[in-house]
Amino acid sequence: MFNIFTLAFFAVFIGLGLAMIITRQKTPQPLQLVPPEDDSLIDPKEIRELTLEDLYVVGEKLCEENKLEIKDRVTVSENEVYWIAASTNEFFFGNYVLGFFKIDADHRFVSLPTIFEFKDFIKSVTSTKGFFFTTGYFTKDVHQPLEGAKIALYNRLKIITEYKRLKLPFKE
DSSP: OOOHHHHHHHHHHHHHHHHHHHHHSOOSSOOOOSOBOGGGGGOOTTSOOOOHHHHHHHHHHHHHHTTEEEEEEEEEETTEEEEEEEEOOSTTOSEEEEEEEOOOSSOSEEOHHHHHHHHHHHHHTTOOEEEEEESSEEBGGGGSOOSSSEEEEEOHHHHHHHHHHTTOOOOO
8 A cells, every 4th residue: 555655755755844844933032053152151240231432542542552553444344343563562563453343132242253264354454463452252163272363362251351451431
């Protein structure tokens, strides 16, 4: 009555139907596959959310402190901006790139692909060094040793620490 081909046909048909049902359902929130860095566990919750302007203040002070002159500002998106700076210090000569990234509901943590995009931008402007500032935290995989441009990472906790170290006024 039933042969193996009929049975296989119905099994494939049921499998396709289930696949369509499963893939049409949205996840309730974006999946975070890589865990966030440990600094997010000791986040000072009493301090308000940071803005891009807060990151710019720290970036400008670090440029001033390290004798970097900002040459250009590139807006990648409303949440991501890059600055290209040249060193006026004869000992640390070269170009530097400062990246600023504001987290949002879709991107709660800065992940490795975002850092790779930043590294590609650094290479495109013939630089070998960079600073990456974020209003949130990075995923743990970002901290692994990577080839290419050297990047100093500044997360929310480190930005707040820099505000205190530089004695900058923090607007509540």
